[in-house]
Amino acid sequence: xxxxxxxxxxxxxxxxxxxxxxxxxxxxxxxxxxxxxxxxxxxxxxxxxxxxxxxxxxxxxxxxxxxxxxxxxxxxxxxxxxxxxxxxxxxxxxxxxxxxxxxxxxxxxxx
Amino acid sequence: xxxxxxxxxxxxxxxxxxxxxxxxxxxxxxxxxxxxxxxxxxxxxxxxxxxxxxxxxxxxxxxxxxxxxxxxxxxxxxxxxxxxxxxxxxxxxxxxxxxxxxxxxxxxxxxxxxxxxxxxxxxxxxxxxxxxxxx
Numbered sequence: 001x002x003x004x005x006x007x008x009x010x011x012x013x014x015x016x017x018x019x020x021x022x023x024x025x026x027x028x029x030x031x032x033x034x035x036x037x038x039x040x041x042x043x044x045x046x047x048x049x050x051x052x053x054x055x056x057x058x059x060x061x062x063x064x065x066x067x068x069x070x071x072x073x074x075x076x077x078x079x080x081x082x083x084x085x086x087x088x089x090x091x092x093x094x095x096x097x098x099x100x101x102x103x104x105x106x107x108x109x110x111x
Numbered sequence: 112x113x114x115x116x117x118x119x120x121x122x123x124x125x126x127x128x129x130x131x132x133x134x135x136x137x138x139x140x141x142x143x144x145x146x147x148x149x150x151x152x153x154x155x156x157x158x159x160x161x162x163x164x165x166x167x168x169x170x171x172x173x174x175x176x177x178x179x180x181x182x183x184x185x186x187x188x189x190x191x192x193x194x195x196x197x198x199x200x201x202x203x204x205x206x207x208x209x210x211x212x213x214x215x216x217x218x219x220x221x222x223x224x225x226x227x228x229x230x231x232x233x234x235x236x237x238x239x240x241x242x243x244x245x246x
Binding site for chain 1: 174180
């Protein structure tokens with residue numbers, strides 16, 4: 001089991017860098033997870049991360065990227081609900097990468 | 112697309128105590144990415160999977176029933192529940208979660224996903240499928 005350092009505290013992550021204890025997530029952990037990928041989180045990133053956390057809270061799953069794109073478009077507007085915008089924010093795959101920083105499991109069906 | 116197949120996932124077991132219900136749901140969500148024609152059937156104790164107010168905290172399980180309400184987001188909107196199975200268990204459609212989907216072609220009008228059908232209608236639905244997966 002590997003760990004990452006968050007302000008002096010060791011936090012457990014799995015072999016792919018996803019948080020092990022989903023309940024322990026804090027925005028600071030999100031920032032640290034992103035930092036590990038050399039990703040600086042902006043307000044636009046947080047908008048998506050917070051959206052994913054709300055979605056997970058309501059439905060108990062991380063949405064597939066197609067579902068995420070559609071839902072973001074509905075909530076934040078068409079200029080954000082498209083794969084170009086989301087891939088620019090999260091080049092490793094919006095659902096996969098944003099879920100990681102949001103402290104959620106990998107989306108169901110995501111390989 | 113010419114290679115769209117009709118898939119029916121048949122759910123027969125109670126939601127907890129075995130892993131079938133959760134596994135079926137996960138397969139359905141994964142399969143949704145392949146843009147096939149997907150339907151779900153709930154018969155026998157499987158109808159309990161859709162009931163409202165599930166609380167499995169006493170047996171240390173996660174309540175995954177909220178996930179059924181996300182099926183509409185995955186364009187899964189043909190959910191057949193067998194009438195006889197509901198009646199045999201003293202249930203009606205009002206005991207089930209209200210599952211809906213939004214019709215993009217009609218300005219996102221909200222529509223019901225659940226259709227209660229008789230055993231003979233269910234047999235016809237099964238007969239129309241290319242692939243039936245039973246859980």
